[in-house]
Amino acid sequence: MEIGLYHDKISYATSTNLLDWTDSRIILAEHASVPDAVYKDGIIYVYFVDVSEDGKPEQIGIIRSEDNGHSWSSKKYVSFEGIGNKVPVDPAPFLLDDGRIRLYYFDINEARTSNDFERSNKIYSAVSTDGLHFIQEEGIRFEHKNIFDQDVVCVEGVWRLYVGYPPMNQVLSAVSSDGLVFTKEGVAYIGGTVPDVFYKNGVYYLYTVGIDISTSQTGASFEKTSSSFRSQIGKVTADASVIQLNDGTYMMLYKTN
Secondary structure, eight states: OOSGGGGOEEEEEEESSSSSOEEOOOOOEESEEEEEEEEETTEEEEEEEEOOSTTOOOEEEEEEESSTTSSOOOOEEOEEESOTTOOEEEEEEEEOTTSOEEEEEEEHHHHHHOOOTTOEEEEEEEEESSSSEEEEOSSOSEEEETOEEEEEEEETTEEEEEEEEGGGTEEEEEEESSSSSOEEEEEEEESOOSOEEEEETTEEEEEETTTEEEEESSSSSOEEEEEEOOOSSSSOOEEEEEEEOTTSOEEEEEEEO
């Protein structure tokens, strides 16, 4: 347990413009990594990979805040129905129009049991009405060699899935009309991985490991800005997840250690 994700922690920063961020210096969860958040009915749902229990594989933990981050619930674990022997990691929640939360995830168990170093990694999804109990959706959302850390946005009916492609230090994009079947679009960014994309007022904001910030008018190709964010409480700053709160401000969940 004393290696890898065990030393990771989750914190957050705040912003009024998506470019300039103020670190909270508050630890929300320990032995936790790859946070991603969604804002539903005034409640912040933060999902993350939890490795705090000895002898257990990675679990998806969740904490919630009903007061814009001033206080937080105790940690719970997400349950999955119909996933077989899959071990979900890299959670990417998306709030559907009907109020359900769709959680896109990568199956780390499949990667561990494969001897093919050129294997295709697969992104799956499950849906929930309460944000805690998820039911597997049929099929594979996207498949590509050596991809990790997916994120999904939908703008004017066009869904885009972004994934990190570490072999080339790139972010790849794929498009969909329904959020279920994605087709590769191309290379969206060169020079970073672990993508999170947030759309606001005609601009796509891409946050990559570091955390460096890039922008795009189309969502298909990004250019790096002069803005970035670095944690003030740890050596690492990565795995950004940006949401907008009901007071108009923004919160970025991130990993540090």
